[in-house]
Amino acid sequence: MFKLEARPQPSKFWSMGSPLLALAITVVIGMVLFAALGKDPAKGLAIFFWEPIKTPYALGELMVKATPLLVIALGLAVCFRSNVWNIGAEGQFVIGAVFAGGVALLADKTTDGWIVIAILLAGIFGGMVWAGLTALLRDKFNANEILVSLMLVYVADMVLSYLVYGPWKDPAGYNFPQSKTFEAITQIPRLMQGSRVSIGLLIALLGALGLWVFLFRTRAGFAQQVGGLAPAAARYAGFSSRRALWTALLVSGGAAGLAGALEVAGPIGQLTPYVPAGYGFAAIIVAFVGRLHPVGMVFSAVLMSMFYIGGELAQSRLGLPKSLTGVFQGLLLFTLLACDTLIAYRLRFTSPLAVKGAP
Amino acid sequence: MESYALLFAATLNAGTVLAIAALGLLINEKSGIVNLGAEGMMLCAAIAGFATVVHTGNDWLGFAAGMGAGALLAGAFGVLVIWLNTNQYATGLALSLFGAGFSAFAGINYVREKLPERPHFSVPFLGDIPLIGPALFRQHPMVYLTMALVIGLIWFLYRSRAGLVLRSVGESPESAHALGYPVRRIRLAAVMVGGALCGLAGAYISVIYTPLWVEGMVSGKGWIALALTTFATWRPARVLLGAYLFGGVTMLQFHLQGIGVQVPSQFLTMLPYLATIVVLALISRNPAWIRINMPASLGKPFYPGS
Numbered sequence: 001m002f003k004l005e006a007r008p009q010p011s012k013f014w015s016m017g018s019p020l021l022a023l024a025i026t027v028v029i030g031m032v033l034f035a036a037l038g039k040d041p042a043k044g045l046a047i048f049f050w051e052p053i054k055t056p057y058a059l060g061e062l063m064v065k066a067t068p069l070l071v072i073a074l075g076l077a078v079c080f081r082s083n084v085w086n087i088g089a090e091g092q093f094v095i096g097a098v099f100a101g102g103v104a105l106l107a108d109k110t111t112d113g114w115i116v117i118a119i120l121l122a123g124i125f126g127g128m129v130w131a132g133l134t135a136l137l138r139d140k141f142n143a144n145e146i147l148v149s150l151m152l153v154y155v156a157d158m159v160l161s162y163l164v165y166g167p168w169k170d171p172a173g174y175n176f177p178q179s180k181t182f183e184a185i186t187q188i189p190r191l192m193q194g195s196r197v198s199i200g201l202l203i204a205l206l207g208a209l210g211l212w213v214f215l216f217r218t219r220a221g222f223a224q225q226v227g228g229l230a231p232a233a234a235r236y237a238g239f240s241s242r243r244a245l246w247t248a249l250l251v252s253g254g255a256a257g258l259a260g261a262l263e264v265a266g267p268i269g270q271l272t273p274y275v276p277a278g279y280g281f282a283a284i285i286v287a288f289v290g291r292l293h294p295v296g297m298v299f300s301a302v303l304m305s306m307f308y309i310g311g312e313l314a315q316s317r318l319g320l321p322k323s324l325t326g327v328f329q330g331l332l333l334f335t336l337l338a339c340d341t342l343i344a345y346r347l348r349f350t351s352p353l354a355v356k357g358a359p
Numbered sequence: 360m361e362s363y364a365l366l367f368a369a370t371l372n373a374g375t376v377l378a379i380a381a382l383g384l385l386i387n388e389k390s391g392i393v394n395l396g397a398e399g400m401m402l403c404a405a406i407a408g409f410a411t412v413v414h415t416g417n418d419w420l421g422f423a424a425g426m427g428a429g430a431l432l433a434g435a436f437g438v439l440v441i442w443l444n445t446n447q448y449a450t451g452l453a454l455s456l457f458g459a460g461f462s463a464f465a466g467i468n469y470v471r472e473k474l475p476e477r478p479h480f481s482v483p484f485l486g487d488i489p490l491i492g493p494a495l496f497r498q499h500p501m502v503y504l505t506m507a508l509v510i511g512l513i514w515f516l517y518r519s520r521a522g523l524v525l526r527s528v529g530e531s532p533e534s535a536h537a538l539g540y541p542v543r544r545i546r547l548a549a550v551m552v553g554g555a556l557c558g559l560a561g562a563y564i565s566v567i568y569t570p571l572w573v574e575g576m577v578s579g580k581g582w583i584a585l586a587l588t589t590f591a592t593w594r595p596a597r598v599l600l601g602a603y604l605f606g607g608v609t610m611l612q613f614h615l616q617g618i619g620v621q622v623p624s625q626f627l628t629m630l631p632y633l634a635t636i637v638v639l640a641l642i643s644r645n646p647a648w649i650r651i652n653m654p655a656s657l658g659k660p661f662y663p664g665s
Contacts, residue, residue, distance in 0.1 A: 141640035162625035326460020
């Protein structure tokens with residue numbers, strides 16, 4: 001069998017190599033799955049990894065889906081690095097979308113283009129409020145943030161559902177549960193003609209740069225992470241754990257809310273019960289696969305976006321359910337966690353005889 | 360009056376789902392391991408159980424399939440967490456995300472399937488008593504089995520040697536290891552039993568509680584069950600009581616709608632989730648109280664010889 005031997009130093013090689021190995025294992029499992037379902041594995045592989053980058057338009061769609069994933073994951077990285085387990089980004093995304101949508105609904109024919117700024121700020125604020133609830137309950141009542149943030153996802157979905165079935169329902173919408181379509185002026189500006197890529201992509205990339213500066217070049221960013229790595233050392237250094245908690249949740253909530261605003265005033269263009277698309281959960285995987293590092297997360301967000309587009313294509317081209325996306329996303333996180341063992345441990349194969357013979 | 364008897368019966372039924380899963384997670388956590396994958400295991404078990412009943416027509420085979428699915432997933436989680444030393448929170452989360460995706464994938468052809476006529480149960484004689492009969496004695500056998508499970512579990516944990524070993528593994532794996540107990544195998548067994556019970560709860564949902572298959576139909580019950588173990592400060596009897604309370608909250612929304620209370624249904628649907636948050640906040644307010652009752656090694660990795 002094998003045994004694990006602790007390394008004296010965490011392996012630099014495997015901290016980069018583990019996500020790639022995990023991806024390779026996931027791809028192999030995926031190909032086996034395709035074969036088992038009677039589909040050509042090579043075709044399945046092409047649908048997930050070649051089709052999404054084949055044409056400029058497809059590439060644009062890849063970026064459209066990668067944008068919210070990256071924005072949310074950037075915020076979550078701050079959380080996870082400070083050992084705050086916010087897993088309710090999905091709820092913060094939804095409330096961000098609700099706040100942003102509320103502002104967008106105020107627009108009429110005379111509204112100025114500046115409303116886009118207000119929409120984005122409203123989204124950030126909404127996400128912060130929702131994450132702030134979790135921070136408040138953790139801070140004042142010591143309530144577990146994993147459970148509270150997750151419960152608030154269901155509550156957020158119900159808030160959205162109430163609004164689109166009730167007060168915000170489009171009177172001219174044939175009784176469909178959806179708000180009226182936002183005025184064109186509220187649309188997040190697009191980067192170029194013929195593609196749905198918006199300035200959201202620039203915001204996300206700037207966010208990645210900002211996060212890099214914050215984490216690795218500022219004292220506040222350092223203080224934020226010490227609490228996650230070594231709580232005792234942080235206390236000794238006088239870094240406030242409460243401050244780290246609030247910062248982590250407000251930043252990640254604001255980011256998730258911003259992503260919600262970008263979605264609802266971007267590709268979606270109205271509030272519907274289908275605003276929650278699971279980006280908040282997928283972003284958790286993006287954050288881990290990207291090593292909680294701004295550059296890594298840019299790549300993992302694109303990868304996760306490929307999974308989304310691949311799942312849709314697998315449905316239309318191969319007749320497989322779209323939920324394949326979720327299977328592969330989950331598998332990737334699973335294999336990643338297993339491969340991460342190699343960072344701290346060395347695998348030693350031991351022959352069963354040697355073990356038996358040992359004193 | 361009759362409607363209150365039925366409300367009470369529905370409360371016991373709803374509470375049973377939560378109780379089975381939470382009791383499983385309790386065994387799991389007594390060994391020192393937190394499995395955040397409850398929701399994912401319940402979803403996979405729900406489709407496994409539902410599909411089995413569709414094909415065989417036998418509910419009990421469906422329950423067994425659910426238990427098998429739950430134990431299998433928990434086993435994978437256990438190997439990662441116990442042998443490969445992965446982070447328990449992240450791995451459990453991965454299981455929940457995977458379970459949600461996989462169950463949706465596997466269940467795609469079962470969305471329109473229907474189960475055979477659902478059985479009705481009534482305890483002879485007792486079931487015919489007015490009011491008390493419909494309130495207490497016309498339940499699915501699983502409701503009574505769950506009550507028996509609580510008694511059995513109390514005996515196991517606090518009166519049997521094996522239970523003592525399990526608790527010692529959760530309190531101090533180092534000492535248990537030093538005494539020669541196979542800590543990791545005991546933990547794996549506890550995690551798999553926990554998974555099997557979560558699986559049973561999942562299958563009970565899709566086979567009896569709401570007999571159909573819909574994507575994501577467990578709708579947070581796995582997470583509520585996780586919260587329940589904390590509310591109950593890891594005591595089986597309190598888990599059952601808490602589960603019935605939450606079952607009551609779940610049923611309250613239907614009752615309020617039934618008697619014509621003018622509140623949008625979405626606010627009523629929020630109730631169990633809000634109640635979970637409120638109770639969690641109230642119970643956790645005193646950290647010492649949680650610390651005294653919590654298995655001391657909960658969530659901490661143990662790797663012998665490292």
